[in-house]
Amino acid sequence: MPKIVRFYETGSADVLKIEELPQTEPAEGEVRLKVEAIGLNRAEVMFRKGQYLEAPELPSRLGYEAAGIVDAVGPGTRDIDIGNRVSTIPAFSMGKYGVYGESAIVPYQAAAHYPDNLSAAEGASIWMQYLTAYGALVEIGQLKDRDSVVITAASSSVGLAAIQITKAAGALAIATTRGADKKQFLLDAGADRVIVTDDEDLVEKVMAGTSGKGANLIFDPVGGPLLEALADAASPGATIFEYGALSPAPTIFPLLTALQKGLIIRGYTLFEIVGDAKRFARAKQYVYAGLESGALSPVIDSTFPLEAIADAHRYMESNQQKGKIVVIV
Amino acid sequence: MPKIVRFYETGSADVLKIEELPQTEPAEGEVRLKVEAIGLNRAEVMFRKGQYLEAPELPSRLGYEAAGIVDAVGPGTRDIDIGNRVSTIPAFSMGKYGVYGESAIVPYQAAAHYPDNLSAAEGASIWMQYLTAYGALVEIGQLKDRDSVVITAASSSVGLAAIQITKAAGALAIATTRGADKKQFLLDAGADRVIVTDDEDLVEKVMAGTSGKGANLIFDPVGGPLLEALADAASPGATIFEYGALSPAPTIFPLLTALQKGLIIRGYTLFEIVGDAKRFARAKQYVYAGLESGALSPVIDSTFPLEAIADAHRYMESNQQKGKIVVIV
Numbered sequence: 223m224p225k226i227v228r229f230y231e232t233g234s235a236d237v238l239k240i241e242e243l244p245q246t247e248p249a250e251g252e253v254r255l256k257v258e259a260i261g262l263n264r265a266e267v268m269f270r271k272g273q274y275l276e277a278p279e280l281p282s283r284l285g286y287e288a289a290g291i292v293d294a295v296g297p298g299t300r301d302i303d304i305g306n307r308v309s310t311i312p313a314f315s316m317g318k319y320g321v322y323g324e325s326a327i328v329p330y331q332a333a334a335h336y337p338d339n340l341s342a343a344e345g346a347s348i349w350m351q352y353l354t355a356y357g358a359l360v361e362i363g364q365l366k367d368r369d370s371v372v373i374t375a376a377s378s379s380v381g382l383a384a385i386q387i388t389k390a391a392g393a394l395a396i397a398t399t400r401g402a403d404k405k406q407f408l409l410d411a412g413a414d415r416v417i418v419t420d421d422e423d424l425v426e427k428v429m430a431g432t433s434g435k436g437a438n439l440i441f442d443p444v445g446g447p448l449l450e451a452l453a454d455a456a457s458p459g460a461t462i463f464e465y466g467a468l469s470p471a472p473t474i475f476p477l478l479t480a481l482q483k484g485l486i487i488r489g490y491t492l493f494e495i496v497g498d499a500k501r502f503a504r505a506k507q508y509v510y511a512g513l514e515s516g517a518l519s520p521v522i523d524s525t526f527p528l529e530a531i532a533d534a535h536r537y538m539e540s541n542q543q544k545g546k547i548v549v550i551v
Numbered sequence: 552m553p554k555i556v557r558f559y560e561t562g563s564a565d566v567l568k569i570e571e572l573p574q575t576e577p578a579e580g581e582v583r584l585k586v587e588a589i590g591l592n593r594a595e596v597m598f599r600k601g602q603y604l605e606a607p608e609l610p611s612r613l614g615y616e617a618a619g620i621v622d623a624v625g626p627g628t629r630d631i632d633i634g635n636r637v638s639t640i641p642a643f644s645m646g647k648y649g650v651y652g653e654s655a656i657v658p659y660q661a662a663a664h665y666p667d668n669l670s671a672a673e674g675a676s677i678w679m680q681y682l683t684a685y686g687a688l689v690e691i692g693q694l695k696d697r698d699s700v701v702i703t704a705a706s707s708s709v710g711l712a713a714i715q716i717t718k719a720a721g722a723l724a725i726a727t728t729r730g731a732d733k734k735q736f737l738l739d740a741g742a743d744r745v746i747v748t749d750d751e752d753l754v755e756k757v758m759a760g761t762s763g764k765g766a767n768l769i770f771d772p773v774g775g776p777l778l779e780a781l782a783d784a785a786s787p788g789a790t791i792f793e794y795g796a797l798s799p800a801p802t803i804f805p806l807l808t809a810l811q812k813g814l815i816i817r818g819y820t821l822f823e824i825v826g827d828a829k830r831f832a833r834a835k836q837y838v839y840a841g842l843e844s845g846a847l848s849p850v851i852d853s854t855f856p857l858e859a860i861a862d863a864h865r866y867m868e869s870n871q872q873k874g875k876i877v878v879i880v
Contacts, residue, residue, distance in 0.1 A: 275811050445806050459823075467806050475804040477774050477796050480818025482604050487816050489809025494788075 226323035227531050230281045232272030235535035238322075240528065245325060248296035253330045255308065260322055260528075260549040261287035261346035262538055264378070264443070264466065269316055270535065273467070275491070276317055283320025286312035289336065289345035290326070290551075299330035308333040309345040311353065311506075313496035322531060324551055332496075334506060337513050340520075347520040347546040350492065351383035352509045355441065357495035358463040359387055360508065362488075363439045367392030372428055372437040372455060374398045374444050375468065376408055376416075379546040382521050384441050385412045390517040393439075396431055398424060400541075407544050411521065428455035436460065446471040449487070453479040461486040521545030555652035556860050559610045561601030564864035569857065574654060577625035582659045584637065589651055589857075589878040590616035590675035591867055593707070593772070593795065598645055599864065602796070604820070605646055612649025615641035618665065618674035619655070619880075628659035637662040638674040640682065640835075642825035651860060653880055661825075663835060666842050669849075676849040676875040679821065680712035681838045684770065686824035687792040688716050689837065691817075692768045696721030701757055701766040701784060703727045703773050704797065705737055705745075708875040711850050713770050714741045719846040722768075725760055727753060729870075736873050740850065757784035765789065775800040778816070782808040790815040850874030 223242040231237050248254045266284050268274040278284070289309035292302060302308070310321055313332040321328065336345040359365045365388065373384045376397030388395040389412045397413035399405065400420050408416045417427045428437055436457035442448065446469025452462055453476035462485060464473070480487065495501045512518030523545040526534040531549060538547055552571040560566050577583045595613050597603040607613070618638035621631060631637070639650055642661040650657065665674040688694045694717065702713045705726030717724040718741045726742035728734065729749050737745045746756045757766055765786035771777065775798025781791055782805035791814060793802070809816065824830045841847030852872040855863040857880050867876055 275807065445804070449804060464804070464806060464809060467810065473804040473806045475774070475778060475793070475802040475816065477793060477802045477818065478604065480793060481796065481820055483818065484820065484823045485818050487804065489806065489812065489814050491810055491813065494813045 224323055224325035225528060226283065226325070227285070228281045228283055229270060229278070232270060232278065235270070235532040235539070237270060238532045238535065240531065246327065248294050248327050250296050251298045251329055252296040252327050253292050253299055253302055253333050254294040254325060254327045255288060255290035255310070255333065256293045257288045257290040257321065257324055257326050257551045258342035259289045259346040259551060260285060261350065262534055262547040262549065263287065263350050264468070264538065265316070267535055267538055276315060278317050282317050283322065284316055285320045285322035286310065286316055287346045287350055288321035288326050289342040292333065295330070302330050302333055306335065307345070309336045309349060311349040311496060312492060322549075324528070337510070340513070343522055343525060343548040343550060344520050346548055347379065347522060348509060348513065351379040351520070351546070352387070352512070352518060353495055353505050354380050354465060354492040355384040355387050356505050356508050357492055357501070358441055358465060358490050359384060359439060360391070361495060361501055361505065362490070363461055363463070365391045365393055365439065369393040369439055370396065370432045370435070370437040370457070372396045372398065372440045372452065374442045374448065374452070376413065377404045377544045378443070379521070380443065380465075382411055382545055383518070386512075386518050390512060394432070396428060396437060404544060424451045425454045432457070441465065444468045445473040447474070449473050450476045450479070453483070453485055453487070456483060456485055458483045459485075461488065463488060463490045465490045522548055525550050553652055553654035554857060555612065555654070556614070557610045557612055558599060558607070561599060561607065564599070564861040564868070566599065567861045567864065569860065575656065577623050577656050579625055580627045580658055581625040581656050582621050582628055582631055582662050583623040583654060583656045584617060584619035584639070584662065585622045586617045586619040586650065586653055586655050586880045587671035588618045588675040588880060589614060590679065591863055591876040591878065592616065592679050593797070593867065594645070596864055596867055603645075605644060607646050611646050612651065613645055614649045614651035614655075615639065615645055616675050616679055617650035617655050618671040621662065624659070631659050631662055635664065636674070638665045638678060640678040640825060641821060651878075653857070666839070669842070672851055672854060672877040672879060673849050675877055676708065676851060677838060677842065680708040680849070680875070681716070681841070681847060682824055682834050683709050683794060683821040684713040684716050685834050685837050686821055686830070687770055687794060687819050688713060688768060689720070690824060690830055690834065691819070692790055692792070694720045694722055694768065698722040698768055699725065699761045699764070699766040699786070701725045701727065701769045701781065703771040703777065703781070705742065706733045706873045707772070708850070709772065711740055711874055712847070715841075715847050719841060723761070725757060725766060733873060753780045754783045761786070770794065773797045774802040776803070778802050779805045779808070782812070782814055782816075785812060785814055787812045788814075790817065792817060792819045794819045852876055854879050
């Protein structure tokens with residue numbers, strides 16, 4: 223029987239249990255993977271804590287991203303066969319389809335081929351990060367070479383994806399990180415400028431880096447009091463994407479600054495992309511082309527065995543990582 | 552010497568003083584009006600209190616909208632002559648060009664002809680309200696007949712303009728007002744539904760009025776705690792325009808709702824329209840066509856003489872008015 227990760231109560235990483243559960247068969251429109259690697263996301267930590275957009279029905283599976291080999295297909299699936307090497311795209315309910323385990327069932331549209339030259343660990347590290355950053359910056363933000371982009375929490379996998387996408391467009395990538403220890407890493411990862419927010423004034427540094435104009439695209443998963451500083455660092459007419467809720471503090475809408483500058487502040491998740499067939503198709507095409515050209519290249523911080531899934535979650539919550547945390551199955 | 556309204560300190564309506572000041576001549580690019588009527592705006596109350604986007608340099612003039620006859624033109628002006636009947640468009644610094652008084656000087660591009668069949672009081676009641684509502688709903692919001700629009704503070708001149716513009720597009724206009732006393736007035740003004748927020752639950756009523764879908768365009772000058780309710784009443788992908796700051800309470804950004812629904816919450820002022828030549832031209836054309844067809848028709852609540860300018864401000868602050876307050880000079 224395959225080992226599957228579930229939790230019976232929300233809370234710390236301790237709630238994650240590895241259980242042997244009977245093998246199940248894919249239903250209509252579903253496929254089953256023999257999982258080789260699992261890419262971890264902050265969304266799963268939030269879900270485990272009961273703080274995510276979707277609430278778990280306990281006991282609950284979890285997990286959005288796995289790479290593996292298709293070992294069963296349900297009726298009504300297309301373009302996918304047993305033996306295919308695929309990775310999963312977060313286009314489903316995590317509670318219903320969570321992929322943490324040796325076996326995972328997902329809707330067939332959420333299982334995509336990934337380039338042959340990528341390892342399974344890399345295959346499990348592409349969709350969430352690149353689709354999320356692509357959707358905001360390119361599809362909605364219409365990123366162009368003259369743009370200045372502020373990327374907060376830049377050492378996260380999505381942050382690094384945003385740096386790569388910004389540089390691929392020829393735009394200016396301004397990365398922020400709390401401590402000085404990740405500064406050189408972010409410069410090496412392609413950031414044009416890195417602001418260490420524990421030591422430097424974000425607004426002043428963004429203005430200095432943009433000839434006083436401010437950034438016209440801002441990509442932020444933090445929220446909370448940071449939003450006011452980001453609004454101050456924005457140029458007139460700028461768009462601020464809020465794509466997470468990492469800050470536990472209330473997020474104040476910077477009303478006067480937003481009025482004065484005509485700022486667009488929008489909530490954003492990749493579901494706006496994967497839930498729209500045309501956008502989804504363009505997004506996949508963009509990611510395939512970027513991986514092919516080398517403009518996009520997933521950064522893996524470290525790997526854990528499945529048995530250490532709770533340690534892997536604890537490590538993510540420590541915020542030490544620089545890139546993707548992957549579980550090898 | 553013409554009577555001019557100025558204030559020497561920010562504060563209550565008592566600070567407004569009527570002074571006789573020497574006649575001045577228009578400089579390069581400016582024209583002078585013999586003022587016949589002045590349209591009052593909330594912006595002037597905020598400016599008088601020192602709470603507006605622009606801070607006054609004391610002593611300061613104030614006022615955005617006047618109708619009158621051109622009685623002097625400076626060099627470098629075009630398409631405008633002495634004797635023309637014009638009204639002023641808020642496309643200038645209120646502190647520098649404030650129009651409250653018997654004589655006003657404004658940049659020539661801010662003086663526009665208005666239809667012959669409108670009185671001076673009506674001429675002073677068109678630009679702020681229609682350009683503000685048009686810019687948000689039509690130019691940016693791309694208003695279509697299938698849209699559902701929530702209009703808060705709907706009895707204000709801009710709110711009524713938004714109702715007329717929404718109905719002209721064939722869309723659903725849901726107006727909100729605090730007390731039941733203005734409900735019939737708003738229905739008569741064209742609102743499809745009126746929500747009395749002192750007595751009714753805004754979210755429930757908007758959902759009931761939109762078959763559970765929510766409103767996809769929301770036009771709000773209030774901010775503060777209301778924004779959370781408006782986000783709850785919004786449909787997925789909706790745009791919420793915040794175009795004022797009437798609430799003294801902090802405005803919380805509804806982060807989780809914005810993420811779940813992909814909401815766009817943006818600061819907006821008509822300066823986004825009048826500061827862009829193409830948008831400005833389209834906006835004026837829209838207003839002229841609407842006044843011509845009768846789709847747009849300014850609603851005047853009451854008139855005051857210039858001597859009672861402080862009373863007119865007090866009356867605006869009492870929130871009793873239904874439409875525009877005009878000072879006849």
